[in-house]
Amino acid sequence: MSKLDNNPRSLAVTAxxxxxxxxxSNLQLNQMIDQxxxxxxxxxxxxxxxxxxIQHRMTIDYQLEPFIKNQKKVADWVMILLETAVYQMQYLERVPKRAIFDESIQIAKTRGHEGIRRFVTGVLHQMDRVGINDxxxxxxxxxxxxxxxxxxEWLISAFNEQLGEKKANSVxxxxxxxxxxxxxxxxDQISMADAxxxxxxxxxxxTPSQVSAAGLVLGGKPANQAKLFHDGQITIQDESAMLPAESxxxxxxxxxxxxxxAPGGKTVQIAGQLSAEERGQVVALDIHDHKVRLVQQNAKRMHVDDRVVTQAIDARKIQTVFEDxxxxxxxxxxxxxGIxxxxxxxxxxxxKQLKDVQALSKIQLAILDAVAQKVKINGIITYSTCTILNQENRDVVSAFLADHPNFESQRVVTDRDLKADRTTDYLEIYPDDYDTDGFFIGQFKRVR
Incomplete structure (x- = not known):
């Protein structure tokens, strides 16, 4: 590998x-760090x-716009190189401007030609002279x-409307x-203290998770380097993603x-609470064969494959396979x-666009409709999403309960009794609540 290939700024441009x-982004970064x-x-x-x-791209491009006459004519990697320079100037206080300029111009020269080097140099120095838009x-x-x-803007409008401006700004x-x-x-394999x-x-x-009883927050190095990870005694999972199975x-x-x-994080979490000796089992479905294989691999790594049965099927067609x-x-x-x-x-x-959200809410309801006939009387359906939009959460819960009078809403309770003072049965976790992913959990009990 050349020096440039190991240069973190150049690798960032490639990624x-x-x-x-x-x-x-997450898979690409993991792959490049490994290589x-x-x-x-x-x-x-x-x-x-x-x-x-990626987080600040719209802001950065707004700030670059006055200095680039025709962005469409600029090669992707050159535009991205300029974005990385602006990001470092705006958001990384400890990085000296001279280092940002020197490195960016060197990358332009090494990866491109003299014309690109001059272009990048010109844009950076003009921004420095003129200043950027706020x-x-x-x-x-x-x-x-x-x-x-x-x-x-569509997402800004949705957040303001659904959360109110103060909570929207916090999120x-x-x-x-x-x-x-x-x-x-x-x-089921190791205690929290021993782990x-x-x-x-x-x-x-x-640091113990304030969200999930089985969660730990790690710092220092990637979690997949830990011996416990290789031994299948811990798995990488966001704290709020642990809650649906926990509840x-x-x-x-x-x-x-x-x-x-798929990919099986919640499947193995459920399986860890079941006993093969007592014939406990989780049947894990996914629409794609390759994703079902991920669930199988996850179950094997976490030593619960004796309690997991997988099948590639669209959950909306469950009646055709599990008739009785x-x-x-x-x-x-x-x-x-996934918002x-x-x-x-x-x-x-x-x-994502608003039309995607509307289409997904129909799929979510169709899946709930299909599985509603497959839960025993007094059994519970737990519905969860990793989004924070009402269209896919509250509205789906309301529509399901309105269409299924044989189900009643159940209060979602977690081991840490999160949001104990809430007035709703469902549990909403926003990214600003506990510094986790946003999540939604609702539960319905079949009463007849």
Whole structure:
């Protein structure tokens, strides 16, 4: 590898170019960190730049616009190189401007030709001389919020309408913070105390989760390097993503359906509370074969594959396969817009539109309709999403209960009794509540 190949700023440009062409930011970063021979510090800088540019892209492009006459004629990687420079100038206080300019111009020269080097040099120096636009000066309030937080206007409007402006601003402020690194401990295999001690011995900074009883927040190095991870005693999972399974009423001998299971984080969490000796089992469905294989791999790694049965099927067609089978409990962790994951997957905000949200809410209801006949009387359906939009959450719950008088809303209770003073049965977790992903959980009990 050349020196440039190990340069964190150059690698950030490569990663961002691939993300722009459809790669997932988190997967792309993991792959490049594994392949490049970088120090932990350089890997951290690359990660910060990649997430930072994606998080603030609309703001950065607004600030670059006056200095580039025709952005469409500029090659993607050159535009991205300029975005990384502006991001560092605006958001990384400890990085000297001279270092940003020198590195950016050197990357332009090495990766491109003399004309590109001159272009990048000219843009950076002109920005330095003239100064850049401040979104706070924009008169239109929606546009101002949009370009301040780098979030599309339709989403700004939805947040303001559904949350009120104060809560909306708090959520918007929080989604550009770095995501915590959290793991769930497989407490069927190791105690929280022993897991904490083992991780600390390996040099991790370990903090108990304030959200999930089985969660730990780790600092210091990637969680997948831990011995406990390789031994299948911890798994990487956001704290709020642990709550749907945690809130279920699982007994060791139950037959449970996980209707939308891939990649299997919640499947293995459920399976860890079941007993193969008592014939407890979780049936895990997903529409795609390759995703079902991920669930199988996850179950094997976490030593619960003796309690997991997988099948590639669209949950909306469950009646065609499980004609006579019913389940004690059902989890529908529904396909959704993923707006609650914006901190962890920042590109989501640019990829989704209101019409996508409306289409997904119909799919969510169709899945609930299909599985409603498969839960036993007195059994419970747990419905969860990783979004914070009412169309996919509150509205779906209301529509389901209105269409199914044989179900009653149940209060969602977690081990930490989160939001104990709320007036709703369903539980809403916003990104600013606990510094986690946004999540929604509702529960319905079949009464006849």
């Amino acid at each position: 961002l170019t691939r993300v722009k062409n459809g790669a997932y 490049a021979n970088m120090s932990q510090r350089d890997a951290g800088l690359m990660t910060t730049i990649v997430y930072g540019v 979104p706070a000066d924009i008169d239109d309030p929606i546009k101002r919020q949009s370009l301040t937080y780098s979030v599309p 918007l402020e929080s989604i550009n913070h770095p995501a915590n690194q959290s793991v769930r401990v497989a407490t 904490t001690a083992a991780l600390e011995e390996e040099g991790y900074k370990v 279920m009423h699982i007994k060791p001998d139950m037959m449970i359906l996980d209707a939308c299971s 089978q019913t389940f004690d409990e059902i989890l529908v962790d529904a396909p959704c817009s 609650g994951l914006v901190r962890r997957k920042p590109e989501i905000r640019y990829e």
